[in-house]
Amino acid sequence: MNFVSNLILATVRMAIPLLFIALGELYSERAGMVNIGLEGLAAIGSLIGFLICFITGSTWLGILCGALAGVLVNMIYAFATVTLCANHTVYGMAMNIFAPALASFIYRVYFGKGSDLSQITLMKGIGIPVLKDIPFIGPLLFNQTPMVYIAFILVILTSIFFRKTRAGLNYRAVGENPKAAATLGIRVISVKYLACAVCGALAGVGGAYLTTCYSNTYTEGNIAGRGFIALAAVIFGRWSASGILIACLFFGFCDALQIRLQVASVNIPYQFFQMIPYVATVIALSIIGSRQLGPKAAGKPYRKEEL
């Protein structure tokens, strides 16, 4: 029983950063922007979140600044891909190299060469009255950090936005057929920039979650491929918010399972368990196969003047 409840608890905790990053990518791809620079955005969000929290002592301010850093860095991507029409994949790759380099540079400059790890106090969990007293699931689902609730609310809001609102439909039109959207009076370029801002903010929050709510230190490479697993989660979740939630919970479960198995087993090298999330991503994508259901104009440059 203890094993199972710990597993569920860890699943939720590990799914949240993926969920933020993957929702960011959803907003990006729905406007036709395929951003593979998520790993880099999360890295800079993670560092800035940690640094601000370390200086001010406020986890909330840390997460906010992490989001802001993600937006700022992603504006470089937005300018290059929307205005200069650079290849999305190539530029996302460039951001994956640039943003982590920037993050580790800022860390070195601020903390010097000292090898002692600086630590911060993690965000505390807040129980929701009444609900947290439900036996078994209460402590698991309703006694978490506020970021967990925010992530779940975000899934619901995103789902409503894209399915039920006029603004959401207009937004999606930009990703499906930007020229048709433009003739309907939608400001395509603005929507694309907005999408990049939202994507940067959410990826930054996802990264900041790792330092302010999960581990209390910053280490280089702490994103550990979550940016790319989030990309897989968007494909696996068929570009819908609820699908992405399920995909993230699945990948979170794989992560949680490997940690529990590492603790439980002695004879098998722990690295084999650490492979589980990555192998699971490969298998999940293999099952999905080539049935691409993404936005039709995703990854394609858009020029106003073209006819």
Next chain:
Amino acid sequence: MQKQKGSFAGVIVPVLSIILALLIGCIIIFCLGANPFVALQSLAVGAFGSKANIGTTLTKATPLIFTALCACFAYKCGVFNLGGEGQFIMGSVAAIYVTLTTGITGVPAIILALIAGAAAGGFWGFLPGILKITRGQNEMIISIMFNYIATLFMGVVYTNWLRDGSVPQTGAVPKESQLPRLIPGMRMTWGFVIAVVVGICIAYFLYRTSPGFKLRAVGINATAAKFNGFPVKRYLLMSFIVSGAIAGLGGSAEILGTQFRLINGYAAGYGFDGVAMALIGQLNPIATMFVALLFAALRAGATTMQAATGVPTSVSDIIQALVIVFTVAGMALTKLPEFTAMLQRRGKRSGKEVNKA
């Protein structure tokens, strides 16, 4: 004419990007309270100041050339192989196994380890390749996942299977099975020569042979290549395998020539750096090798710069990252219709002067 203009931009944009990145690097160094000129001077001295320093730069360039060529080859066929790091690592693991466990030593061990490295890397490239052509998967995500799996697999090797003593690392490649040095007093080994030869072979294959032409045709327009009867899927798979083999060969050369053992953090970041260098080099194998040399110089010189001025070595990482950020944006800019139209207007106005130049 069109081609000439394109290649002109392909040279001028990366060069301008390098200058701009160095300028920003100088501003950062100035903001950190150091003298940029002194810093750049110590960087140059650290990279090229003496025979030994040049040797270190070329040693650092060797693995970068391999991973850059790996990324370059796959992208010429239109697939993004981001798995260079994993393929490099698997090549290194194969080389360690050959030299430490088979009992073979000397030149046969070196040759066998290089072949095994290339084979292991090729296999690690085959996996995302076959998943790409049979399941239509996004090859980028898959190849990156295989990077993490390779890194963890290497972890098993140096913490368990081939662990040597209390420190988590493998034993060292025996002296007689190491790649010999090229010139006494310089660190670089025959690995550097192998890297350059591979680069030249790839350039020859891509631009002077019929399969190379077909491979590039698939990369430029897969649909058109298919209508021409080219076996597109076979080319995609082959490009992944060859690209992986190049990285794997680089991994075994690195183990046999420079690192000698597997240890935590080995080869971290080489794959993505390779992609960056290939893009800066405009996917030209020869140009890519020069970019790798530049990156290696920045890395070799950064240590000297840190010792002389106290500027952290990560400044050189920032400079490298800025080069790729500027180059890709710059190349996109030169392809914008507004920009080409502007150039043409200028060209008409001062057409004679341009012709002279």
